[in-house]
Amino acid sequence: MESVTLTSDNMKMRTLGLEVFYQDFQALHGVSMEIKANHVTALIGPSGCGKSTFLRTLNRLNELIEGTTIQGQVYLDDLSIYEKEVDVVALRKRVGMVFQKPSVFPMSVYENVAYGPRIHGIKDKSKLDEIVEKSLRDANLWEEMGSRLNSPAARMSGGQQQRLVIARVLAVGPEVILMDEPASALDPISTSKLEELIAELKKNYTIVIVTHNMQQAARVSDYTGFFLNGHLIEFNRTKELFVNPANQKTEDYITGRFG
Amino acid sequence: MQPVQPKTSQRRGESAIEKLLVLSAAIFIIVIALITIFIFSRGLPLLFEIGLGDFIFNYDWRPTKGAFGIGxxxxxxxxxxxxxxxxxxxxxxxxxxxxxxxxxxxxxxxxxxxxxxxxxxxxxxxxxxxxxxxxxxxxxxxxxxxxxxxxxxxxxxxxxxxxxxxxxxxxxxxxxxxxxxxxxxxxxxxxxxxxxxxxxxxxxxxxxxxxxxxxxxxxxxxxxxxxxxxxxxxxxxxxxxxxxxxxxxxxxxxxxxxxxxxxxxxxxxxxxxxxxxxxxxxxxxxxxxxxxxxx
Incomplete structure (x- = not known):
């Protein structure tokens, strides 16, 4: 493993004193975190600890929930993404998201991948073909689905669907990919394929992944953040955090004493 | 020990409910079937006599004079x-x-x-x-x-x-x-x-x-x-x-x-x-x- 320290160089995203409220309920308390470019950052913690909320603040998807308010700062490179003049569409193009349940649209494989480029204005068929092929290749799906581009996406297996969703995200050319428990609905073989894919993707993308599975966090991530009751308890290099946790609560959680 | 089988009185009650439900469904089906049979038995003979095409597409409707076209x-x-x-x-x-x-x-x-x-x-x-x-x-x-x-x-x-x-x-x-x-x-x-x-x-x-x-x-x-x-x-x-x-x-x-x-x-x-x-x-x-x- 390369030797890195937690400094501000090579940061892709950064949060400062992030607080999120759903109506009166405070879901996040002053979370400050730095997400390093071309690395995988895992977010762990028990259900309801705020890790998914944190993930959704990174592409402003939390705004869909009625009554959400946000304080603090989130930066993508030098862009403060909650400023009024920020274009949410452009932001989400740069920060893509993969969900827990594979959310393939009820269309063909091809149409699923071409959806993003199309809404962003690409009409040229050969250009679309090119993007679809490249995205499917990058998501390790071309060999399986390249000859079945016109079949309905919903007929694919769960693991294939999840990789198709990743291909769909790649097709709009993001810089950061957020993944919300992407493997929790998958069988072990599909999960290991997905983890291989994550390892390949981090060469070109910055990845933030929420997971319930601590072994998975240990396997795929370079950095790990442990959340509890809306607080970021500990954030460190994954190796460090799992082998030598600084906080007693972190140790209790990763050794399975609660959660 | 709890009995594995429900008490017989309970079972009798359940089978009565089941029979009642089957009966309701049967009545419903019979009523629908009777309505259908009735309509068709009263309408079909004339329909065949006139011919389906004539009945539907002919627009001469003088029922008291024997002209039945509902076009x-x-x-x-x-x-x-x-x-x-x-x-x-x-x-x-x-x-x-x-x-x-x-x-x-x-x-x-x-x-x-x-x-x-x-x-x-x-x-x-x-x-x-x-x-x-x-x-x-x-x-x-x-x-x-x-x-x-x-x-x-x-x-x-x-x-x-x-x-x-x-x-x-x-x-x-x-x-x-x-x-x-x-x-x-x-x-x-x-x-x-x-x-x-x-x-x-x-x-x-x-x-x-x-x-x-x-x-x-x-x-x-x-x-x-x-x-x-x-x-x-x-x-x-x-x-x-x-x-x-x-x-x-x-x-x-x-x-x-x-x-x-x-x-x-x-x-x-x-x-x-x-x-x-x-x-x-x-x-x-x-x-x-x-x-x-x-x-």
């Missing part, structure tokens, strides 16, 4: 139904989209209550409103005597709105939220998401809404009798009066006898087959939708 009524039913759908279906679907996706929850609920209200009004009241408001308006500003295809289309359209709106809205709201979030997370706007993902995903439900609305329109009688003028002619324009198949039955049932009465039953047979065919189309559309989605 004008078939055309009347189609004219009123289609012109009602032309405006009510787009309006209904747009309203459903607004209620399910765009309006704030409070406004959505308010609209929902209003649609429920609309659905609960008896058809004779719609007919009365049509007669008092719509018909004079048409007579005054558009010409003719007001009793017309147009009056029927306006009243029928309002009457099928609740069907179209409710079923469309339910199918739009049944679209998994993952589709919506997935689309928004790709940088799509809310409207792109609605028109490119949500509506296509809800398509079979929306088709169901349209076809059931059409079935309701074709079968409606009271309001149509009151506002369409009921002349058994093929209308030359939407301002002319028209008689639908349902109106034909209700208007002449009281005094019809013999072959005339059989001809009215035969009209009922045609309506019956029409509506069953529509319902089958709904099932086929739903199945095709499910097959497309790979379910």
């Amino acid at each position: 004008a009524m078939v055309a009347g039913s189609l004219a009123v139904t289609l012109s009602a759908m032309v405006w009510a279906v787009p309006l209904g679907i747009c309203t459903a989209i607004l209620m399910a996706e765009i309006a704030p929850p409070q406004m959505g609920r308010l609209l929902g209550n209003m649609v429920e209200l609309l659905a609960g009004i008896p058809s004779v009241v719609y007919g009365f409103v049509g007669l008092v408001l719509v018909v004079p308006f048409i007579r005054e500003y558009l010409g003719g005597n007001g009793l017309s295809v147009l009056a029927g289309a306006i009243i029928l359209g309002i009457m099928i709105l609740p069907t179209v709106i409710n079923i469309s809205r339910d199918s739009i709201m049944a679209v998994p939220k993952e589709y919506k979030e997935g689309s928004l997370a790709l940088g799509a706007t809310h409207y792109q998401t609605i028109f490119r993902v949500i509506i296509p995903a809800a398509r079979s439900g929306i088709i169901t809404a349209v076809v059931l609305g059409m079935g309701r329109a074709i079968g409606e009688t009271m309001a149509v009798v009151m506002v369409t003028g009921n002349a058994a002619i093929i209308p030359g324009s939407i301002l002319e009066p028209v008689r639908t198949m349902t109106s034909n039955i209700v208007l002449e049932m009281g005094y019809a006898a013999g072959d005339h009465q059989a001809a009215l039953f035969a009209t009922g047979v045609v309506l019956f087959v029409f509506i069953v065919a529509l319902n089958m189309m709904v099932n086929i559309a739903a199945k095709a939708g499910a097959a497309r989605d790979g379910k």
Whole structure:
């Protein structure tokens, strides 16, 4: 493993004193975190600890929930993404998201991948073909689905669907990919394929992944953040955090004493 | 130790409930079967005697003189139904989209209550409103005597709105939220998401809404009798009066006898087959939708 320290160089995203409220309920308390470019950052913690909320603040998807308010700062490179003049569409193009349940649209494989480029204005068929092929290749799906581009996406297996969703995200050319428990609905073989894919993707993308599975966090991530009751308890290099946790609560959680 | 088998008295009670449920279902099926057999047995002989084609396409209807052609009524039913759908279906679907996706929850609920209200009004009241408001308006500003295809289309359209709106809205709201979030997370706007993902995903439900609305329109009688003028002619324009198949039955049932009465039953047979065919189309559309989605 390369030797890195937690400094501000090579940061892709950064949060400062992030607080999120759903109506009166405070879901996040002053979370400050730095997400390093071309690395995988895992977010762990028990259900309801705020890790998914944190993930959704990174592409402003939390705004869909009625009554959400946000304080603090989130930066993508030098862009403060909650400023009024920020274009949410452009932001989400740069920060893509993969969900827990594979959310393939009820269309063909091809149409699923071409959806993003199309809404962003690409009409040229050969250009679309090119993007679809490249995205499917990058998501390790071309060999399986390249000859079945016109079949309905919903007929694919769960693991294939999840990789198709990743291909769909790649097709709009993001810089950061957020993944919300992407493997929790998958069988072990599909999960290991997905983890291989994550390892390949981090060469070109910055990845933030929420997971319930601590072994998975240990396997795929370079950095790990442990959340509890809306607080970021500990954030460190994954190796460090799992082998030598600084906080007693972190140790209790990763050794399975609660959660 | 708990007994593994329930007590016998309990089991006897359950089997009685089961028998009661089976009996209810059997009664329901028998009633439907009897109605169907009755209509067909009274209508079919004459239908075969005249010939199906002649009966449906001939528009010479002089039942007391032995001329039984319901062509004008078939055309009347189609004219009123289609012109009602032309405006009510787009309006209904747009309203459903607004209620399910765009309006704030409070406004959505308010609209929902209003649609429920609309659905609960008896058809004779719609007919009365049509007669008092719509018909004079048409007579005054558009010409003719007001009793017309147009009056029927306006009243029928309002009457099928609740069907179209409710079923469309339910199918739009049944679209998994993952589709919506997935689309928004790709940088799509809310409207792109609605028109490119949500509506296509809800398509079979929306088709169901349209076809059931059409079935309701074709079968409606009271309001149509009151506002369409009921002349058994093929209308030359939407301002002319028209008689639908349902109106034909209700208007002449009281005094019809013999072959005339059989001809009215035969009209009922045609309506019956029409509506069953529509319902089958709904099932086929739903199945095709499910097959497309790979379910």
